[in-house]
Amino acid sequence: MGYNLLKGKRGIIFGALDANSIAWKTAQTVHAEGGTFVLTNAPIAMRMGQIDELAKETGSEVIPADATSVEDLDNLVAKAVEILGGKIDFVLHSIGMSVNVRKGRAYTDEKYDFTAKGWDVSALSFHKVLQSLYKADAMNEWGSVVALTYMAAQRTFPDYNDMADNKAYLESVARSFGYFFGKEKNVRVNTISQSPTATTAGQGVKGFDGFISYAEKMSPLGNASAQDCADYTITLFSDLTRKVTMQNLFHDGGFSNTGVSQEVIEKF
Numbered sequence: 243m244g245y246n247l248l249k250g251k252r253g254i255i256f257g258a259l260d261a262n263s264i265a266w267k268t269a270q271t272v273h274a275e276g277g278t279f280v281l282t283n284a285p286i287a288m289r290m291g292q293i294d295e296l297a298k299e300t301g302s303e304v305i306p307a308d309a310t311s312v313e314d315l316d317n318l319v320a321k322a323v324e325i326l327g328g329k330i331d332f333v334l335h336s337i338g339m340s341v342n343v344r345k346g347r348a349y350t351d352e353k354y355d356f357t358a359k360g361w362d363v364s365a366l367s368f369h370k371v372l373q374s375l376y377k378a379d380a381m382n383e384w385g386s387v388v389a390l391t392y393m394a395a396q397r398t399f400p401d402y403n404d405m406a407d408n409k410a411y412l413e414s415v416a417r418s419f420g421y422f423f424g425k426e427k428n429v430r431v432n433t434i435s436q437s438p439t440a441t442t443a444g445q446g447v448k449g450f451d452g453f454i455s456y457a458e459k460m461s462p463l464g465n466a467s468a469q470d471c472a473d474y475t476i477t478l479f480s481d482l483t484r485k486v487t488m489q490n491l492f493h494d495g496g497f498s499n500t501g502v503s504q505e506v507i508e509k510f
């Protein structure tokens with residue numbers, strides 16, 4: 243590493259809970275590439291997580307914000323611009339949570355206030371983040387916003403439960419908001435569709451261990467790790483991808499286009 247790809251760029255990074263988090267690795271990688279940023283997470287996650295360690299390591303400030311609260315997000319955006327000393331160049335939305343999954347409710351037995359809460363946290367929060375940035379005119383021209391998603395938005399993975407629907411919505415928001423942000427402010431908005439990854443959120447999905455091994459055997463390049471995801475994300479934050487917008491970008495070692503692999507056939 244060390245291309246100085248993000249020298250002079252300022253950003254906001256959501257979702258670093260612990261050292262396994264994709265957002266944690268991204269923060270470290272952005273730091274190594276010369277970017278500065280504010281870290282944020284839900285107030286409750288801060289008490290459970292270790293975000294202060296990451297803040298110290300990367301010379302960042304932490305501003306708590308519940309991504310479902312417009313008030314918190316407006317405050318976050320205003321403070322980030324103030325602390326960083328200028329408008330924002332990059333934003334990572336790395337947030338996901340399903341109450342139905344947490345409470346062990348099957349997709350065919352959803353409790354709808356759980357569904358609504360999970361949707362607000364995992365999907366609508368992306369619109370809220372974009373709208374806060376947009377209304378405050380807080381993004382620099384040619385800035386870049388990335389959210390993380392999973393292929394269950396396109397193809398069925400039964401245990402992914404209502405998160406599949408949340409990810410479909412999230413990916414749609416990237417396209418819809420990406421149009422307005424592109425047209426009016428030259429800002430790009432994309433989603434990265436990441437391999438299954440051993441994090442707190444990932445391991446919450448039923449049967450995760452079997453599934454991650456299956457994906458490993460199905461992907462010609464193997465699963466993409468959290469660090470691989472961080473590396474890909476910084477290319478999207480850099481000036482080298484300025485015309486990439488409104489895309490859902492698969493970052494999965496080739497899984498999404500593989501029908502079957504020799505290793506999987508041999509298991510039968």
Ligand SMILES: NC(=O)c1ccc[n+]([C@@H]2O[C@H](COP(=O)([O-])OP(=O)(O)OC[C@H]3O[C@@H](n4cnc5c(N)ncnc54)[C@H](O)[C@@H]3O)[C@@H](O)[C@H]2O)c1
Nearest residue numbers: 257259263264284287309337338390438439441442443444
């Ligand atoms: N781990 C995987 O297998 C995998 C695969 C594809 C995509 N993703 C996506 O990557 C993203 C990051 O997840 P991760 O795997 O690093 O797990 P993680 O558990 O480390 O991160 C999820 C984060 O969401 C935060 N969060 C939850 N509710 C919030 C709220 N109300 N406001 C603000 N933040 C809130 C949590 O505090 C946590 O930091 C998620 O969008 C997830 O769906 C993960």
